[in-house]
Amino acid sequence: MTPKMKPRIYKGTRDFLPEQMIKRNFVIDTVKDVFEKFGFEPLETPTLELWETLSGKYGDEGDRLTYRFTDRGKREVGLRYDLTVPLARVMAMYPEISKPFKRYQIQPVWRADKPQKGRFREFYQCDIDVIGSSSMLADAEIISAIHEILVILGFRRFEMRINSRKILSGIVQVAGIESEKETEVARSIDKMDKIGREGVRKELKETGFSDKQLNIIFDILDITGTNREKLVETATILKDSESGMMGIQEMSDLFEFLREYNIPEENIHFDLFLARGLDYYTGPIFETVVREPKIGSITGGGRYDRLIGIFSGNDQPATGCSIGLERIVTVMDELGMFPGNLKTKVQVLVTIFDEGGIHYSISLAGILRQAGIYTELYTGSAKLRGQFGLANDRSIPLVLIAGPDEREKNMVTLKNMMTGEQQTIKKTDLVQEVRAEIASLHKVRGKS
Amino acid sequence: MTPKMKPRIYKGTRDFLPEQMIKRNFVIDTVKDVFEKFGFEPLETPTLELWETLSGKYGDEGDRLTYRFTDRGKREVGLRYDLTVPLARVMAMYPEISKPFKRYQIQPVWRADKPQKGRFREFYQCDIDVIGSSSMLADAEIISAIHEILVILGFRRFEMRINSRKILSGIVQVAGIESEKETEVARSIDKMDKIGREGVRKELKETGFSDKQLNIIFDILDITGTNREKLVETATILKDSESGMMGIQEMSDLFEFLREYNIPEENIHFDLFLARGLDYYTGPIFETVVREPKIGSITGGGRYDRLIGIFSGNDQPATGCSIGLERIVTVMDELGMFPGNLKTKVQVLVTIFDEGGIHYSISLAGILRQAGIYTELYTGSAKLRGQFGLANDRSIPLVLIAGPDEREKNMVTLKNMMTGEQQTIKKTDLVQEVRAEIASLHKVRGKS
Structure with a gap:
């Protein structure tokens, strides 16, 4: 053992103490439950991957930002950087997986970046993907699952933005721009939220596109109306672009499916x-923006039909989405969207009145736990006042006290810490009375 | 993107495909649920810790087996090696945590070791600990929680072995051995299962202990009888050792508490x-051994009152236990202890009969999911036969088919893949009928 020292945490990483854990688990459990209801299956891949697996998959910046080192056997390894490349590796290594394969994956990833406010070196990603289906039904499943999650978590005014890379190809084509420059156009348009419409136009012009080309592009981008009206008008303009018309057809199918899923227009x-x-x-792309309050994008994804084959050489149609778990937890916390008391899961603290009462308290805790009630039995050395202090500190809503009088009569006093009320009840009525108090707590707190 | 290559996994790590994930989650969810019922709260710490935090805490071997590297900012970091040192760091950094603090932590750890059968470089650990209580009640809480978990998981003939390091000190003392040599004695006795009673005796003799000393030690170790009888007889021999008698008192309290928790003798x-x-x-030590079949120790822990202070300098009483999660999953798998169908969580596959039936199938899936039934909607391009193949491959027990006839009459055919029976039902009865089939599946499969 080394001598004592002031311990520090590695910058850009976090400890999750119980209160944060309970909030994070609330979100993760909701997400998992919806995914599973939609038939997505869980997958986990190792933290450590051979460097040859990760290398070159995330561009130069990715190579730079991947934590990597050489192990004692001189093998180069890296820490998981995202959940998509591991998925591609899994699809290549286990061809026996039956398709379409719908998987979800919730695991931490690492970035060797400078930590900043809200940006961490170690953080969770949460992905769902469908591998092996080129049907828009797969995209609709993903968008619907995400939609349901956001509604259940309590998001109300949000907007799922959907577009198609095929339509963007069509636009670039009818503007007379070489298809190799499509990504450049996409990258500029992507900055719309940051630099505005005029900024994008300026940037594209500086890249070398002509006013005529930009006019054509912006005439299409500026089309207004309902989703259907926009589709019809875009279709008219893109009618000579094969890619554009395929995009229109896909969007048309997708919107129709989403109506069938009862997602509000x-x-x-x-x-x-x-x-x-x-x-x-390669196809539909989507992200979710919460409009009120303005908190930016909290999910993002799309179809990527030519990525899963990077290891196997066999392309497979694929579509997927990332949910910004960390962002959602932060936003829900800031906006007070978490229901009731998430400081602790403990519902009842059973106090120890005196040494002679330990056995009685053990039996009370046993009865409650048997009934599935989250019960803390006090194990410290404080007197009753200190035990109430613990209940306060940890926001435990109910406290049981059994002094010699109560014990002799097989009774116990139940105190509601929220209202301050207390009642002395029979031990045989314990579960029933505690359940009633728990139900009343939920009523008082509502569901916010 | 690099050219295609045959992807490999880093040796000693594993992918957990859905079937394994569902089994692992079954165990983890059970464990978490019991922990929470017992008032333990969740904690997570980062994968990356500063090397100064880990260095020297696990002995020379630990230093050697910790994955460590230097980050881009020239900081030395290491991967989490266990869950106890991070807990000690947390207790030192957040003195505001109210005590007794009962936490559970389930996270992967890493060992830069040669991988062998059943030993991995990346594996999960699962710990519960109580910090800030010197009462045997804390130890009893831990032992009871573990006991309940093992019973719920289906372990029947198992034995929780309990001893006391204070009693061992007492034994060493009455044998006239210097207390500094106690750890040596403990290490030898610890090998009993591997090298047997005579092996231990031989090893201790070679270490330099006299026959007289060894006779005293083994006379005590060989005491037989019920737990109570052993305690009484040991107490007679240790009556002059202060540490030994404290150990006797602690064991006596602990056994009494455990009876109160209704743990079978x-x-x-x-x-x-x-x-x-x-x-x-420093106090009680415990482990669990499953006797039939003989699978060795699956949990281990004890009281360690002088470890939590390594960072803060302030010792705090602490007791805890590790559950061998990986071992438990393996054993349960080998012995067929997992209930029913854990290959998938999906209960129903909604097929797509033909292109014209997509909308109808979407609405069927929507109804089932709304009712909380895990539902896969087929998103691939196979004909009905291929869709049944997917249900078979993934062991999905129920399949829905809606051809044009059924759709016109607002009906649907429900096929039970286990019995081969099928029935055509009204769409309005869908949830009810599917629930009845799911209930009958559980009956057929039993709980094994």
Whole structure:
């Protein structure tokens, strides 16, 4: 053992103490439950991957930002950087997985970056993907699952922005721009939220596109109306572009499916300005923006039919989405969106009145736990006042006290810490009375 | 993107495909649920810790087996090696945590070791600890929680072995051995299961202990009888050792508490031979051994009152236990202890009969998901036969088919893949009928 020292945490990483854990688990459990209801299956891959697996998959910046080192056997390894490359590796290594394969994956990833406010070196990602289906039904499943999650978590005014890389190709084509420059156009349009419409136009002009080309592009991007109206008008302009018309057909199918899933029209926004800069998208792209309050994008994804084959050489159609778990937890916390008391899961603290009462308290805790009630039995050395202090500190709502009188009569006093009320009840009525108090707590707190 | 290559996994790590994940989650969810019922709160600490935090805490071997590297900012960091040192760091950094603090932590750890069968470089650990209580009630809470978990998971013939490092000190003392040599004695006794009683005796003799000393030690270790009888007889011999008598008192309290928790006597075994080699234990030590079949120790822990202070300098009483999660999953798998179908969580596959039936199938899936039924909607391009193949491959028990006839009459055919029976039902009865089939599946499968 080394001598004592002031311990520090590695910058950009976090300890999650119980209160944060309970909030994080609330979100993760909700997400998992919806995914599983939609038939997505869980997958986990190792933290350590051979460097040859990660190398070159995330561009130069990714190579730079991947934590990597050489192990004692001189093998180069890296820490998981995202959840998509591991998925591609899994699909290549286990061809026996039956398709379409719908998987979800919730694990931490690492970035060797300078930590900043809200940006961490170690953080959770949460992805769902469907591998092996080129049907828009797969995209609709993903968008619907995400929609349901956001509604259940309590998000009300949000907008799922959807566009198509094929339509963007069509636009670039009818503007007379070489298809190799499509990613450049996409990357500029992607900055719309940051630099505005004029900024994008300026940037594209500086890149070398002509006013005529930019006019054609912006005439299409500026089309207004309902999703359907926009689709019809865009289709008229793109009628000579094969790629563009395939995009129109896909969007048309997708919107129709989403109606069938009962997703409110006002939450689906056909957004011609949505570009998502990454060059691996091949079909629909989507992200979710919460409008009120303005908190930016909390999910993002799209179809990427040419990525899963990087290891196997066999392309497979694929579509997927990342949920910004960390962002959602932060936003829900700031906006007070978490229901009731999430400081602790403990519902009842059983105090120890005196040494002679330990056995009685053990039996009370046993009865409650048997009934599935989250019960803390006091194990410290404080007197009753200190035990109430612990209940306060940890926001435990109910406290049981059994002094010699109560014990002799097989009774116990139940105190509600929220209202301050207390009652002495029979030990045989314990579960029933505690359940009633728990139910009343939920009523008082509502569901916010 | 690099050219295609045959992808490999880093040796000693694993992918957990859905079937394994569902089994692992079954165990983890059970464990978490019991922990929470017992008032333990969740904690997570980062994967990356500063090397100064880990260095020297696990002995020379630990230093050697910790994955460590230097980050881009020239800081030395290491990967989490266990869950106890991070807990000690947390207790030092957040003095505001109210005590007794009962926490559980389930996270992967890493060992830069040669991988062998059943030993991995990346694996999960699962710990519960109580910090800030010197009462045997804390130890009893831990032992009871573990006991309940094992019973719920389906372990029947198992034995929780309990001993006391204070009693061992007493034995060493009455044998006239210097207290500095206690750890040596403990390490030898710890090998009992591997090298047998005579092996231990031989090893201790070679270490330099006299026959007289060894006779005293083994006379005590060989005491037989019920837990109570052993305690009484040991107490007679240790009556002049202060430490020994404190140990006797602690064991006596602990056994009494455990009776109060209704733990069957036959599952608790006061085992004077249990030593647990690590030198940081200070009080009760415990482990669980499954007797039939013989699978060795699946949990281990004890009281360590002088470890939590390594960073703060302030010792705090502490007791805890590790559950061998990986071992438990493996054993349960080998012995077929997992209930029913854990290959998938999906209960129903909604097929797509033909292109015209997509909308109808979407609405069926929507109804089922709304009712909380885990539902896969087929998103691939196979005909009905291929869709049934997917249900078979993934062991999905129920399949829905809606051809044009059924759709016109607002009906649907429900096929039970286990029995082969099928029935055509009204769409309005869908949830009810599917629930009835799911209930009947559980009956057929039983709980094994």
